[in-house]
Amino acid sequence: MKIWLIGSITPVNDVAGPLIIYRHFKLFEAQGHHLKVITHQFAGFQPNEKWETVKLEHTKAIKFFRRIFFRKYLRWIGEEIVSYLLYLKAKHQFNEEKPDVILTTWSDYLLPSAHRLAKKHQIPLVIFCHDDLENQIVSDPINNFIKRRRLKTFYQFAKARLCVASGMNEEFYKRYGVWGDVLYPIGGLSKKQIPKQEKEQDKKLIFGYFGSISNGHIPLLYLADCLAEINAELHISSTGFPHSGPFTTHKTIKNIGFFKEREELLNYIDEHIDVCVVAQSFDPENRVFLETNFPSKLIDMMGFNLPILILSPDYSSSARVALENPNTFCYINELNKALIMDKLLMLQDAAYRKELASNIAELHTKSFNPFKIHQQLENILAQVTNGALL
Numbered sequence: 001m002k003i004w005l006i007g008s009i010t011p012v013n014d015v016a017g018p019l020i021i022y023r024h025f026k027l028f029e030a031q032g033h034h035l036k037v038i039t040h041q042f043a044g045f046q047p048n049e050k051w052e053t054v055k056l057e058h059t060k061a062i063k064f065f066r067r068i069f070f071r072k073y074l075r076w077i078g079e080e081i082v083s084y085l086l087y088l089k090a091k092h093q094f095n096e097e098k099p100d101v102i103l104t105t106w107s108d109y110l111l112p113s114a115h116r117l118a119k120k121h122q123i124p125l126v127i128f129c130h131d132d133l134e135n136q137i138v139s140d141p142i143n144n145f146i147k148r149r150r151l152k153t154f155y156q157f158a159k160a161r162l163c164v165a166s167g168m169n170e171e172f173y174k175r176y177g178v179w180g181d182v183l184y185p186i187g188g189l190s191k192k193q194i195p196k197q198e199k200e201q202d203k204k205l206i207f208g209y210f211g212s213i214s215n216g217h218i219p220l221l222y223l224a225d226c227l228a229e230i231n232a233e234l235h236i237s238s239t240g241f242p243h244s245g246p247f248t249t250h251k252t253i254k255n256i257g258f259f260k261e262r263e264e265l266l267n268y269i270d271e272h273i274d275v276c277v278v279a280q281s282f283d284p285e286n287r288v289f290l291e292t293n294f295p296s297k298l299i300d301m302m303g304f305n306l307p308i309l310i311l312s313p314d315y316s317s318s319a320r321v322a323l324e325n326p327n328t329f330c331y332i333n334e335l336n337k338a339l340i341m342d343k344l345l346m347l348q349d350a351a352y353r354k355e356l357a358s359n360i361a362e363l364h365t366k367s368f369n370p371f372k373i374h375q376q377l378e379n380i381l382a383q384v385t386n387g388a389l390l
Contacts, residue, residue: 001385002097003028004036006090006114007105009130010053011037012046015211015239017105017130020296022046023186027374036099038090040109056089080150083112094121100385101126106133115154124159124384129168129180132292152176159384162377165317167291181380185296186373187303187364188262205232205348207309208273210265211297213238213247215286216279219311219335223279224252226340230348235272237265269304275330275347276301280312282335290316302364307347307356311340328359 005011011025012018028035035051046053090113098121104114106129118125134148155161155172161180163169169180207227213220213236224234228251235254236247247253259265269276278298280290294317301308309330312319322331330343346352 001101001381002034002036002099003101003103003381004038004099005103005105006038006117007103007110007128008039008107009105009128010039010046011049011051016296017128020130020185021105021128023188023370024374024377025049025051027371031378036093038093038110040086054090054093056086079109080112083109084116086110087113087116091117091120099123101381103128106131111154112150115157119157125157126160126381126384127155127158127162128183129161129163129172130185130293131164132168132171132289134175135288135292148175155180160380162380165292165294166320167315167317168293171288171292181376183376183380184368184373185294185299186370187296187299187368189370205230205274206272207232207234207275207277208237208269209234209277209279210237210301211295212240213242214240215281215289216311217247219279219282220253220277221246221250222335222337223277223309223311223340224250226337226344228252229341230344232344234277237268266304269306273304273306274353276304276306276308278308278310278312278318280316280318282313287313287315293317299364299368302360302368305357305361307353308360309343309347311335325359325363328356328363330356 005021005025009017009021011022013022025035029050037051037053038056039053040056086109090110094117101124102114102118103126104111106127111127114125117123133151134144152175155176156178161172161178162183163172163180164183164185166182169182173179207223209220220234220236227234232252233254234252235256237256237258239258241255241258242248248255256268259268278295278301280286280295290313298308298310298318298321307330309332310318310322311332312322314323314333319331319333322329330347332340332343
């Protein structure tokens, strides 16, 4: 099958959306699909890969319209013009050959271009929806109204819409009137792990948090205060670890740096971490974000052979997974010190940690295995292309 990705978010072995697409592309590649990426010149790029990457140069005209129109009340005009100019540059790629399916991402600039090309050449369009594009940029009512109308057109036109969470699928149905498919973020391939040697009861427990802390900084600090009372530590690996403030001075928190290579992260976890942590904002203003987004790190953590502590409001996508799978996660649904301390005392019990880790491993194998998630994507592509052959 010829699979072309036309989008601003490209397959890069990094973090978030680019990493998710990269993992799918590596499996596409292993299965013999013919891959091509068409993006703009400022998008991420993964060197030394077999698939072809075409970067559309931002001409003087594109730079001019970006500078003039990308302002509060004129942004939609700038987006429309820039996306059309990128479409004019991208359409030449279709002169000699055409793909069986076009993938794109729920992001600015090249989403409209992918829509135009798919419509012109009658090629199925499949959209990866990793973020809520409407809520990424706060703008004025006119821009928001026009953006929703444009996004509704793209969303309804697509042959498949891959929502990253059930909450996103439900919210987008309310907005755009059609259902999508829930395709959870694909996790990394975990190495075969030897069961961890259980610590003696009097040894210090190490909790590990891996990912952005911008959305969960208050819960993390709250958790760190509680961990101090049981003489435990919170090790954080994040690209956005603060250079100053309470995270740098808290006696319980340790900045372990960002691990570019997954193998290094897995080795650190094997050697040091006893419990993984997912922490998300309890601010009501972030409700839609938490409902529609899914923390990809949660699925990665399921493959670490460790218990997982989830500190998140009950309307979040991670909480939904915890509530749908009782006795699997150590779930806390409010910033309540007594409740958190009670859960932490439970986690000090090695038998309880082992039970949770076993239940999580079973859930991961059943529902979140990376090969199973990728096979779901393969099935969707086969369906929208009427079973196009390799």
